[in-house]
Amino acid sequence: GENVEQHPSTLSVQEGDSAVIKCTYSDSASNYFPWYKQELGKRPQLIIDIRSNVGEKKDQRIAVTLNKTAKHFSLHITETQPEDSAVYFCASWGYQKVTFGTGTKLQVIP
Amino acid sequence: DVKVTQSSRYLVKRTGEKVFLECVQDMDHENMFWYRQDPGLGLRLIYFSYDVKMKEKGDIPEGYSVSREKKERFSLILESASTNQTSMYLCASSPGSGRETQYFGPGTRLLVL
Numbered sequence: 309g310e311n312v313e314q315h316p317s318t319l320s321v322q323e324g325d326s327a328v329i330k331c332t333y334s335d336s337a338s339n340y341f342p343w344y345k346q347e348l349g350k351r352p353q354l355i356i357d358i359r360s361n362v363g364e365k366k367d368q369r370i371a372v373t374l375n376k377t378a379k380h381f382s383l384h385i386t387e388t389q390p391e392d393s394a395v396y397f398c399a400s401w402g403y404q405k406v407t408f409g410t411g412t413k414l415q416v417i418p
Numbered sequence: 419d420v421k422v423t424q425s426s427r428y429l430v431k432r433t434g435e436k437v438f439l440e441c442v443q444d445m446d447h448e449n450m451f452w453y454r455q456d457p458g459l460g461l462r463l464i465y466f467s468y469d470v471k472m473k474e475k476g477d478i479p480e481g482y483s484v485s486r487e488k489k490e491r492f493s494l495i496l497e498s499a500s501t502n503q504t505s506m507y508l509c510a511s512s513p514g515s516g517r518e519t520q521y522f523g524p525g526t527r528l529l530v531l
Contacts, residue, residue: 309477317458340518351508351522352461397460401518404468406451407477410460 310335312400314409321388322417329412331398332380340401341381343372346411347394355396356383388416421445422523424509429528437496439526441509447521448514450492452476452484455506455525467492468514499530 342357463476
């Protein structure tokens with residue numbers, strides 16, 4: 309089955325700096341890659357996603373890049389703010405099935 | 419707004435008890451999912467369903483079963499609860515038909531003593 313590895317598991321950045329989280333997947337048939345943000349005590353919520361026919365997608369301070377050849381995709385957060393502190397999960401959709409990464413705890417230090 | 423609700427936020431059960439966790443979504447979504455969330459392990463898929471009365475095993479189905487008698491409701495059953503099933507359980511739904519964005523419920527924190 310699909311295997312998704314997510315790194316790093318924890319990340320601390322100064323407010324205003326950028327943060328990058330990377331995921332690798334194993335199934336070359338995977339075609340949809342969402343990112344979820346989970347604040348403490350709350351449910352995961354989608355923040356951005358990308359399909360396999362696109363290399364990059366941006367939404368204000370958040371961007372996702374996909375390298376199909378290398379089978380990895382990354383979340384980029386620029387100008388980080390304290391409210392960006394949360395756990396971030398990547399996911400990979402193959403045929404009728406989704407696999408999540410193990411999560412990255414991002415701490416933005418004011 | 420999509421609403422996904424779960425029957426309980428917290429549950430305490432004894433080893434060997436049969437446990438029912440219920441999930442309801444109000445957006446006529448085709449797909450529903452059950453995950454467990456443990457520190458350092460992320461979200462692991464237990465079971466999912468793409469249609470009424472249909473179910474598929476996820477990555478960790480052992481010790482669990484599911485039921486989907488109605489489109490809006492997806493139940494997770496622990497036939498005989500064990501201490502290693504103590505966890506946070508999250509339900510999710512997605513529209514289906516190529517639209518995969520998942521909407522999560524608030525979670526049920528289950529403690530098995």
